[in-house]
Amino acid sequence: MAGVVKTADEATQAPAVSPISTAEAYAPPVGTLLDPKLFMAASRGDNNGLKELLGPDDDEVVIVDVDPVPAAPSSSSASGSSHHQLQQLDDHAVTSNEGDSLLHVVATRSGGGDGDRFVACANTIYYHGSSNGALLAARNHKGDTPLHCAARAGGARMVACLVALKTTEVVAAPAGDGPGVEEFLRMRNQCGETALHQAVRAACTACIDELLLVDPMLATVPQEGEGGASPFYLAFSLGKLDIARHLLDKTNGQLSYSGLDGQNVLHAAISRGQGT
DSSP states (O other), rough: OOOOOOOOHHHHTTTOOOOOOOGGGGSSSSSSEEOOHHHHHHHHTHHHHHHHHHHHOOGGEEEEEEEOOOOOOOHHHTTTTTTHHHHHHTOOOOOSSTOOOHHHHHHHHOOSSTHHHHHHHHHHHHSTTTTHHHHHHHOOSSSSHHHHHHHTOOOHHHHHHHHHHHHHHHHHHHTTOOOOHHHHHHOOOTOOOOHHHHHHTOOHHHHHHHHHOOOOGGOOOSOOSOOOHHHHHHHTTTTTTHHHHHHHHHHOOOOOBOOGGGGGGHHHHHTTTTTO
C-alpha cells in the first residue's frame, strides 16, 4: 500500500526535532518583560527612539518583572550598576509572552521597503550591551532565533546584517561560548527548521542567497535520518517549484532530498502531480 505524502501544513506540525546542543543555553527565561516603550520603538523601526531609551542614561531602561510579588523600593536599585541593567536587557529581557527579544521584534518587521530602518535598529540593539552574542542565538518560545524571523519576513538585508554580526563576533572571539557561524545558521526551531526553511516559505530568493553565500551546505540540513523535511522537499511540498529550482542551481545539487517519514522529493512531486 502506497504511503501517504504529508502536506506542507502537516510538515509544519511535525513532532519537534531535538535542537542543537546550545539551544537551551540561549532560550529566553520566563518572567521578565521589557518596558513597553522599548517594544514600541522597535516595532516602529524608530532607531532614534531606541538610542534615546538605550543611551548613556541607562536609568531609562526599565525592566518590569512579571512576578506579582512586590519588591520594596531601594535607592541602591535605582542607582545600581548600568552594566547590570545592560546584562538584563541582553540576556533576559523579552518583549512579550512569546519570548521575543527586541532583536526578534525588529527582525520580524524587516521585510518590505522599510528594511533599512529595522537593520539600523538591529545594530543599535546588538551593540548596546556587552553580552550581545547571546542576543543573536536567543530563541523565542517557538525556538526561532532572530535569523529565523528575518528570513520568514523576507528581510534579506536583515539576514545579511545578522550573519555579518555573528561573523564579526566569531572572528573577534573565536573561542567564545556561543555557536560558530555555521552552527548559528543551522540552528533549528521546534519544527526542526532552519532559517533557510523560512526563506523557502517566504519564497525569498535574496534571503536564500544570503544564507547559502555563507554556508553553501546549509541546504543539506536536515540530512536523511535526522528527522524533519529538507528545504528542497519543503519547496516541492509547498508547490514553490521556482524556489526548488533556485535551490538546486545555487547549491549545484549539494542538498538534501529528504522529507518526513522516509519520504523524499519524488514523493512530494508525485503528490502534487509534478512527477515526470
